[in-house]
Amino acid sequence: xxxxxxxxxxxxxxxxxxxxxxxxxxxxxxxxxxxxxxxxxxxxxxxxxxxxxxxxxxxxxxxxxxxxxxxxxxxxxxxxxxxxxxxxxxxxxxxxxxxxxxxxxxxxxxxxxxxxxxxxxxxxxxxxxxxxxxxxxxxxxxxxxxxxxxxxxxxxxxxxxxxxxxxxxxxxxxxxxxxxxxxxxxxxxxxxxxxxxxxxxxxxxxxxxxxxxxxxxxxxxxxxxxxxxxxxxxxxxxxxxxxxxxxxxxxxxxxxxxxxxxxxxxxxxxxxxxxxxxxxxxxxxxxxxxxxxxxxxxxxxxxxxxxxxxxxxxxxxxxxxxxxxxxxxxxxxxxxxxxxxxxxxxxxxxxxxxxxxxxxxxxxxxxxxxxxxxxxxxxxxxx
Ligand SMILES: Cc1cc2nc3c(=O)[nH]c(=O)nc-3n(C[C@H](O)[C@H](O)[C@H](O)COP(=O)(O)OP(=O)(O)OC[C@H]3O[C@@H](n4cnc5c(N)ncnc54)[C@H](O)[C@@H]3O)c2cc1C
Numbered sequence: 329x330x331x332x333x334x335x336x337x338x339x340x341x342x343x344x345x346x347x348x349x350x351x352x353x354x355x356x357x358x359x360x361x362x363x364x365x366x367x368x369x370x371x372x373x374x375x376x377x378x379x380x381x382x383x384x385x386x387x388x389x390x391x392x393x394x395x396x397x398x399x400x401x402x403x404x405x406x407x408x409x410x411x412x413x414x415x416x417x418x419x420x421x422x423x424x425x426x427x428x429x430x431x432x433x434x435x436x437x438x439x440x441x442x443x444x445x446x447x448x449x450x451x452x453x454x455x456x457x458x459x460x461x462x463x464x465x466x467x468x469x470x471x472x473x474x475x476x477x478x479x480x481x482x483x484x485x486x487x488x489x490x491x492x493x494x495x496x497x498x499x500x501x502x503x504x505x506x507x508x509x510x511x512x513x514x515x516x517x518x519x520x521x522x523x524x525x526x527x528x529x530x531x532x533x534x535x536x537x538x539x540x541x542x543x544x545x546x547x548x549x550x551x552x553x554x555x556x557x558x559x560x561x562x563x564x565x566x567x568x569x570x571x572x573x574x575x576x577x578x579x580x581x582x583x584x585x586x587x588x589x590x591x592x593x594x595x596x597x598x599x600x601x602x603x604x605x606x607x608x609x610x611x612x613x614x615x616x617x618x619x620x621x622x623x624x625x626x627x628x629x630x631x632x633x634x635x636x637x638x639x640x641x642x643x644x645x646x647x648x649x650x651x652x653x654x655x656x657x658x659x660x661x662x663x664x665x666x667x668x669x670x671x672x673x674x675x676x677x678x679x680x681x682x683x684x685x686x687x688x689x690x691x692x693x694x695x696x697x698x699x700x701x702x703x704x705x706x707x708x709x710x711x
Contacts, residue, residue: 329628336400339393343379343404351408360411360534361679366490367412367534375446379405380416381439384423388436389443395569395634399576399627406580410683411532413577414690415448418486418535420573421691422449422495424566425511429554434513438493450491452482452514452540453563459484460696462563463506467498467542476552478514478545484690488523488538491516496542497563500556509559513551520545531682564641567691571644572634575627578651578687582623585655585662585680586616592675593665603665612661619654626650642704649697652687659684 332340350370351357360367374380382398384390398420406413419442426435441447458465467480478498485494493515500508514521526538554562590613593604603609630643659681663670670677688694 329625332400336397339379339397340400340404342377343401344407346373346377346379347404347408351412355676357409357412358673358676358679360409361531362673364528364533364536366536367409367415368490370412371415371448372446374405374416381419381423381442383420383427384439384443385427388439390439395572395631396628399572399579399631402573402576403580403583403624403627406577407584408580409534410577410581410680410686411534413580414532414535414686415487415490417570417573417577418451419449421451421486421566421570422491422493424569425451425495425553425562426513428565428569429511429558429562431550431553433550434553438513441492447492448487448490450485450487450494450540451566452485452494452496454484455481456483460693462497463509463560465497465499465509467496468501469498469510469512469547470501472546474549476512476547476549478512478520478542478547480542482540482542484527484537485523485540486535486537486690488540489526489536491523494521494540495553496540497559498542499559503556506560508556509563510556511553511559511562512547513553514542514545514547518545518547530685531679532686568639568641568644569634570691571648571697572627572630574687574691575623575630575644575647575651578648578655578684579620579624579627581655581680581684581687582616582620582651582658585659585677585684586613586620588675588677588680589613589616589662589665596667609665612665616658616661619658623647623651623654640704642701645692645697645700645704648687648691649694649701652684652694652697655684655687656681 382391382393386392423439455465469476469478496512496514520543523538523540594602596603626647630647633639633643662677663681666677
């Protein structure tokens, strides 16, 4: 893997310094975990430093950075706190359909808002009965005059309560399966739109997750991002493109668990010596390093595939599946290395373990990643 460019080193250092000074040293990560408070001040500071919305093009006021640059920054932010990292990435996730589809007006209007002023967006695809099975979603739209009318309930929506707008997937009344799904931008302040039921989660508690409800919401034609034949494909293309970011988050939490574990293992003594000298402990530490290097390389491989325009579904899926599973294993081992103390809130490793679990669930579970990879293999074999 090539050395980082001067600019990549600069943004990585900026993010790393911010995370150390503003999140880790004041133990803000653990405080936010206990309070479940949304980290508005941190998010605003990240926006002011230019560390949010990184891949937005320069003509929309964005930084115009590459996916490679983006995952480097995400690794640093997620080293500090996966919950903060998730809410940061949620903005970019909501932006992707607008960047991938052809509605230039909506792209300029809504992404321009996020670069002109600090704000939030949310990607609203999942529903109470449609998570992995996106084609089963039931939020409906009908056409009435020159408007669309939207009705339904989305669930598990990151940034539900803070978003200024939602990118919503809904099906044409009467349609079934993949066909008939369209994509809209819906503003949070419009009549008939409300969020409710913030979810109390196992981890990543400072990232807020909730339902978004649409009741007879009128959506102007200009806010149709993808028509009924294209919405499902757009959702899948969005996930292909966003999974390297989740892999960047996984690399971040793995590195944090490794660092916390090495430090503790050098201090904690049993049987007259630091536990790092016990081979079964040092073996766990070595496995953490293997997991870190491998997950980072897979993540960068997928990000580079994005940047050179050679992305296959399996790139992001391999990186996310490996990273998510490795993060769960490594953070669980970190708790093990801390022994009884690892099972308490005195140390951060129990939080890392709870936070990491979500990496195996959102943006496609680890099982769904394997389906994506196997289908890609089949497609390649048939070519
Ligand atoms: C904290 C959090 C934040 C989220 N943020 C967002 C967001 O911002 N926007 C959004 O749209 N969604 C979001 N999600 C939703 C998330 O993407 C879904 O939860 C996820 O895709 C799984 O869907 P499900 O929960 O309905 O599980 P199900 O689809 O019901 O799956 C249950 C289990 O069955 C397995 N399974 C299902 N189908 C198959 C299959 N064909 N083969 C093998 N195994 C299978 C799954 O792997 C899983 O283990 C979020 C979820 C959480 C928990």
